[in-house]
Amino acid sequence: MSTPSKPSGAVRAGGPSVRIGALVPLTRPGWAEAGAHLLAGLELAVRDVNDAGGIGGTPLDLVVRDTAADPRRAEAAVDDLAALGVAALAGEYHSVVARAAAARAAALGLPFLCSSAVLDALTDRPAEGVARIAPAQSHGWRIYGDFLLGAGHRHIAVAADASVYWAAGTGILRERLAPHGGTVTALDMPALGPSGVCDALAGHRATALLVLTGYPEPAVPLVRAVRRDPRLAGLLVGAPAGQPEFAGWAASLGADGAGVPFLRYLPEHPGPLGVRVGAALRERLAEEPSFVAFEGYDTVTVLAGALRAHGTDRAAIAASWGRAGAEGTRGPVRFSRTPGSGVWQWAWAPVQVADRDPADPARFRVLRTG
Incomplete structure (x- = not known):
């Protein structure tokens, strides 16, 4: 589907538009x-x-494709959008899907600014035309590991699904904790199920369990089972991938979903642009905007600058x-090459x-910054 923005008086209406392709997971799985x-931010x-005059007076148009977390579907969408003449690609949330999209975009010479996928190895080899707004997984998850150490947690269990993303996260945490005498024990979530994970934890020395699984299933029933098992009273439950930030988490788990530390990519004190955009996103979403919405907004902001400088010349972009x-909602955005x-x-x-504050699950507490 295409979602053109309504041109303002500063934009030439009725003529051609400059088009960006957007890859977004909008349906299950x-x-x-x-x-x-993500789409709201984009x-x-x-x-x-467009309200500021578009791209040299020409309206900017977003052409959206639903990836549904399917790498093959994403590849087909990249082909489709390239054939439609989009100047660049934006978006995607799921790391494995973004990897497939990035490889296909690089092969076609189509610039891709990835909004939210964090897997370090977004491409198998250097790709000149691919850039990323979201921080690499190793950066954020190392900070999460430092939080665990600072809170006194040296022995961690992870209930993990089979995924390159979850495996990478487990490896990052293990590497961060090991120099401090810490351990990370992986529990096979698909094999054990929620009750089996609880049984394994009951005889384990872990003081924290990290939920590295799909959401809402099986993450929600796992958290509920752990919270309600008297053998596990006092066990910290964490979800570094960010699930607790979303309203659906709170609606599904209520008080059981509070006190679950997660990663998000927001400043503690937003500047004027972040405050203005946050208010507009809140109105658009009818709920508190997540960091993912701000990532979407910043993606288009950066692309608009590139389009103003280079037009629709894909190679130049x-x-x-x-x-x-x-200038993004969370600070100045600039790009560099980083190791790995x-x-x-x-x-x-x-x-x-x-x-989420156990005393008021609608309120967020910042436990650590980095």
Whole structure:
């Protein structure tokens, strides 16, 4: 589907538009709630760009494709959008899907600014035309590991699904904790199920369990089972991938979902742009915007600058990431090459470890920043 923004009086109406392709998970098995926030940020930024005159007076148009967390579907969407003549690609939330999209975009010479996927190895080899707004997984998860150590947790269990993303996260945490005498024990979530995980934890010395699983299933029943098992009283439950930030988590788990530390990529004190965009996103979403919505907004803001500088010349946009940038909702966005990543990376978006306050699950507490 295409979601053109309504041109303002400063934009030439009725003529051709400059088009950006957007990859977003909007249906299951994708995380549709995160996809809705990502799309809200992308769409709001397109509206703001057009209200400010578009791209040299030409309206900016967002052409959206639902990836549904399917790498093959994402590849087909990249082909489709390239054939439609989009100048660049934006978006995607799921890391494995973003990897497939990035590889296909690189093969086609189509610039891709990834909004939210964090897997360090977003491409198998250096890709000049691929850049990323979201911080690499190793950056955020190391900060999460430091939070665990600072809170006195040396022995961690992870209930993990089979995924390159979850396996990478487990490895990052193990590497961070090991020099401090820490251990990370992986529990096979698909084999054990919620009750089996509880049984395994009851005889284990772990003081924290990290939920590295799909959401809402099996994450929600796992958290509920752990919270209600008297053998596990006092066990910290964490979800570094950020699930507790979303309203669906609170609606599903209520008080059981509070006090679950997670990662999010927001400043503790937003500037004027962040405050203005946050208010507009809140109105658009009818709920508190997540960091994913701000990632979407910043993505289009950066792309608009590249389009103003280079028009729809894909090769020029792809070659410009080292010079590209913009004032984003969470600080100035600039790109560089970082070790272990083959893409241009904003190093770094602000990082928080936060949770929902057990005394008021609608309120967030910031537990650590990085």
